[in-house]
Amino acid sequence: MFIKPNPKDADLTRKLRAMDHKGQSFDIPIVEERPLTIFLNNQEIVTAMTIGDYPKLLALGFLHNQGMLENLADLQAVDYDEDLATVVVRTKSKTDYEEKLKKKTQTSGCAVGTVFGDMMDALETVALPKAQIHERDMFALSRKINQMPSLYLEAGAIHGSVLCEGDEPLVYFEDVGRHNAVDKTAGWILQNRISTANKTLYTTGRLTSEMVIKTARMGIPILMSRSGFTAWGVDLAQKTGMTLIGRLRGERYMILSGYERLIRERA
C-alpha cells in the first residue's frame, strides 16, 4: 500500500477536554479543520476546509477535477507555504479563469463548491473503460478498509477515499470533506501517472452527483461506498456508464448502475 492514514500524526488531531454523560472529564482526540487557499499561477481559486495533510495533492487534484489543469506536462511547480496556508500551482501556459470563477460564483452550490456547469459539460465526452470487480474482492476491500487504523477509528467525524485494485487498497486519504479526500486521490493519480482503467474508488461518503462527476473526471469505472445514493448521482452514473455500488456493509450491498462489471460468486 502506497499511502495509508496516519492516525498518530500530531498535526491532524488535537486533544480537547470533554465531559461525558457520566460527568467524567477527559481529553479526546478531535480532527483539525483548517483553511487552505489554492492559487493557480497568480489567481486565487478557492479556500478549502481541510485537515491539512497532503496540501499539494489536494491542490493538484482539485484543479484537475475542476478541469483547470488537464495534464502534468503543463505543470511547472507546486509550492506550499505552511505559514500562509497556501498552495500555488504554476503552469507553463498562461491561465485565466476570471470567467470560469465568475461562473463558479454564480453556479456553485453550498453542497457542491465546484464549477458545476463545466464539469457537467465535460461528462458528455467521458467514456469509462471496461473493467471487472469480483464480489469477493469488494467484500475483502470493505473489510480491510474498515479495520485499518485511521483517523476515523481514532477520532471519527472524517471521511475516507481509497483507490483500490482488485482486493488491494492502494492509497487511502482522509479529510473533513469527502470531496477533499477524493481530490487528494486525484492529485496522487496525476502526480504518479497512474492508469485508472482497472481501479475502483471506495468512499465513506454518500454517492451524490458531485462524487460521481469527480470519479468520472478521474476515469475510474467503479465507485463504491458504505453510504447511500442520491437520485442525481445514480442518473449521472448511468449516463457515464459507471458502476455504482452503495450501502456496502459486511457482505451486503446495493448496485444501481453498471451491473456488467460486477462478477457475482453466487449465480
Add this chain to the structure above:
Amino acid sequence: MFIKPNPKDADLTRKLRAMDHKGQSFDIPIVEERPLTIFLNNQEIVTAMTIGDYPKLLALGFLHNQGMLENLADLQAVDYDEDLATVVVRTKSKTDYEEKLKKKTQTSGCAVGTVFGDMMDALETVALPKAQIHERDMFALSRKINQMPSLYLEAGAIHGSVLCEGDEPLVYFEDVGRHNAVDKTAGWILQNRISTANKTLYTTGRLTSEMVIKTARMGIPILMSRSGFTAWGVDLAQKTGMTLIGRLRGERYMILSGYERLIRERA
C-alpha cells in the same frame, strides 16, 4: 410540532431499480438532489443542491445566515419559479454584493460554500443568551427525533436539522446537505419571527466550523448532534460561548463547550 418531515412526498424521493447482494432486483426509494438558484434582487447569489422542499425558506435562511438579509422589515417579496428552479428574494433597500461575491469566490471552500470572512467577522459581536437544557430533555429529544418518520428512515443519505424547545421538537427539516437543512430552519425562524434565546438546535451532521457559525448567526445558544466534532468547530463554540454537545446517542453524549447551560440529573 409545526413542521415535520414528509417521507411520503412523491417529489422528494424516486423509486430506482436496484440489485442487492442476493441478486434480487427491486425498486428502492432514493432521495432527489436538484439545483436551486437563489437571487437577491437582480443578482444571482448561489446555486444550492437541495431535495427541493421549502425553497423560499432555504433562500431566506441562506441569505440571512450569509449576512445578506438582516431583517424582515426590508423584505418585499419572495418568488419561487419551479420550472426555472429559482427563488428571487426582493428587498426594499438596494443590494450590491458584487464585492462580497468576489470575496466568496476567493474564500469559500469546497466544504463551506459561504462568505466565510464576513461570517467570521460577524461572530465578533455575537453574545449568545443564557439558557438551560436538562439532560433528560436532551435524551427525550434524541429519542423523539430518531423515531419520527422521516426521509432518513425511509431512504437514508440525508441530513436533518431540528429546532427544539425543552423536550419538544418544533420544526424538523431534511436536506441532502446538513447546511441546507439548517438554512431552512433559519428561514422559518425569520419568517415566523421566533425568539431563539430559549431554543436548541439538533443536527444529524458533524459539528464543523460552518455549523457553529450558522447556529451563532441564528442566535441559538445550544447546538447538539449525534455526530462528532472538528477542532475548529469547538474553538468557535468556546469563543461565542455556545453549548456544544456531540455524539448524542441513547443516553450517552460528549459536551465540549458551554457546560454552564447543561443541567445534569446525576450529580
